Amino acid sequence: MNISRRKVLRSAAIAATVAMPMRGAFAQKAEFTYKYANNLPLTHPLNLRSKEMADAIRTETKGRIDIQIFPNNQLGGDTDMLSQLRLGGIDFFTLSGLILSTLVPAASISGIGFAFGDYPTVWKAMDGELGAYVRGQISKAGIVPMEKIWDNGFRQITSSTRPIATPADLKGFKIRVPPSPLWTSMFEALGAAPTSINFAEVYSALQTKIVDGQENPLAIISTAKLYEVQRYCSLTNHMWDGFWFLANRRAWEKLPPDLQAVVARHINAAGLKERADVAELNAGLQNDLASKGMVFNQPDTTAFRDQLRKAGFYGEWKGKYGSEAWAILERSVGKLA
Ligand code: X2X
Numbered sequence: 001m002n003i004s005r006r007k008v009l010r011s012a013a014i015a016a017t018v019a020m021p022m023r024g025a026f027a028q029k030a031e032f033t034y035k036y037a038n039n040l041p042l043t044h045p046l047n048l049r050s051k052e053m054a055d056a057i058r059t060e061t062k063g064r065i066d067i068q069i070f071p072n073n074q075l076g077g078d079t080d081m082l083s084q085l086r087l088g089g090i091d092f093f094t095l096s097g098l099i100l101s102t103l104v105p106a107a108s109i110s111g112i113g114f115a116f117g118d119y120p121t122v123w124k125a126m127d128g129e130l131g132a133y134v135r136g137q138i139s140k141a142g143i144v145p146m147e148k149i150w151d152n153g154f155r156q157i158t159s160s161t162r163p164i165a166t167p168a169d170l171k172g173f174k175i176r177v178p179p180s181p182l183w184t185s186m187f188e189a190l191g192a193a194p195t196s197i198n199f200a201e202v203y204s205a206l207q208t209k210i211v212d213g214q215e216n217p218l219a220i221i222s223t224a225k226l227y228e229v230q231r232y233c234s235l236t237n238h239m240w241d242g243f244w245f246l247a248n249r250r251a252w253e254k255l256p257p258d259l260q261a262v263v264a265r266h267i268n269a270a271g272l273k274e275r276a277d278v279a280e281l282n283a284g285l286q287n288d289l290a291s292k293g294m295v296f297n298q299p300d301t302t303a304f305r306d307q308l309r310k311a312g313f314y315g316e317w318k319g320k321y322g323s324e325a326w327a328i329l330e331r332s333v334g335k336l337a
Contacts, residue, residue: 030058030066032259034251036092037070037081038243039199044223045277046094046150046243047071053270060262065255067092067263077198079179085143091251094150094243097134098180106137107244108182109321113313114305115333116154116240119279125332126242133328134244144247146264148271151278152241153217158230161212163297165234167191167307176205176214182317186239189311190304199224206230217241218285219278227292235286235298245271309337 036054040046047069054067075081075090078099084090086103101108110130116122125131126149138145157164157175164170170192177183179196187194197205205211206229214226215238221227245267255263286296308314314337318326330336 028063031064032255033066033068034091035070035075035089036067036094037075037084037090038094039073039078039081040071040220041223042071044219045274045281049270049274049277052273053266056270057263057266060266061259065259065263073198073200077200079198085246085248088248088250091248093246095246096152096178096180096241097149097244098182098241099178100138100244100246101180101182104134104137104141104143106321106325107134108180109134109325109329111180111182111239111241112317112329112336113186113239113308114237114301115329115336117333121333122240122242123275125329128332130328130332133325138244138246142249144249144252146245146247146267146271148268149242149244150271151275152243153219153278153282154237154240155215155217156221157213157215157234157236157238158221158226158294159213159232159234160206160209160230161232163232163234163295164213164236165297165299166303174210174212176202176211185316186308186313189308189313191307202226203229217278217282218289219281221294222281222285222289227289227294231293231295233289233294233296235296236301236304238301238304 036050038046038050050069054069057065057067075084078095079102081090081093082095082099082103085093096111097107097109098111110126116125131149135145135147159173162169164173167190170187170190173192175187175192175194176197177187177194179198184194184196195211197211202214203224203226206214206226213230215236216226221230221233252260290296318337321329
């Protein structure tokens with residue numbers, strides 16, 4: 001080996017030693033490496049805040065816990081990720097309570113049509129009695145829910161064919177809904193023709209016109225670029241939706257209590273920041289989406305609510321949840337039917 005080559009190798013070794021602390025403060029392998037999966041684009045606040053959260057947990061635990069994030073349905077659609085969470089292939093997962101209801105029926109109760117009028121009512125209920133009730137039911141099913149639910153938002157209907165101004169406009173309307181009996185029931189009660197599709201396939205289902213419309217908060221219409229394949233957006237605010245931050249029980253119980261406390265504290269704190277981000281984003285996005293070509297309308301939502309009543313939607317779901325759970329909902333949001 002000639003001198004200059006040896007010199008290069010030696011200085012490379014020195015550089016590597018010096019560079020090590022910069023590669024990450026924690027050179028040793030983490031004691032607990034966990035997978036957190038979700039269905040949203042990287043640019044959504046849920047993923048931005050999750051990244052911060054995972055970094056903060058790594059720092060505070062001096063590298064003992066490494067939470068790796070798999071966004072954007074990388075590990076499968078919601079239905080599949082829920083199975084993986086239960087089997088332990090995924091350790092953490094954020095999921096709409098409505099989709100979780102395929103396993104924990106009570107978890108969809110926060111999605112009852114027009115239950116929440118505004119965010120203060122949402123957080124009072126979900127951080128209070130209603131949320132505690134749902135978390136109790138989730139725990140009974142063997143999944144560990146973190147205390148603070150993350151925000152998805154109030155949902156709006158988009159369409160490639162026509163604006164939705166009255167319930168009559170929904171008649172026979174081919175709309176994608178997430179896989180959940182409550183979603184299907186609600187859009188059937190509104191006279192539409194709903195099809196259950198996981199979010200992983202929504203963009204292509206809209207693009208290929210398998211369905212004419214879908215419904216989601218503006219933050220998702222924007223970050224998932226649904227405006228590229230939808231023209232109209234009707235501000236129906238027909239339901240509020242949130243993501244429970246869930247842990248596989250065996251993975252969770254592997255953590256000693258002090259580390260559980262650190263992880264839970266960071267996840268819940270990140271959730272509160274994500275709520276603020278989503279509210280701000282949803283409030284500011286209408287102009288941005290309009291500039292991208294979306295046409296907005298503001299329907300009178302009373303007619304939609306009356307239609308749900310007439311169709312017996314509220315009575316039917318009160319029967320399914322039971323009067324005890326329904327009473328908790330009505331104590332949280334006021335009389336529904
Ligand atoms: O599937 C959807 O529409 C989404 C992204 O809003 C949910 O996760 C419920």
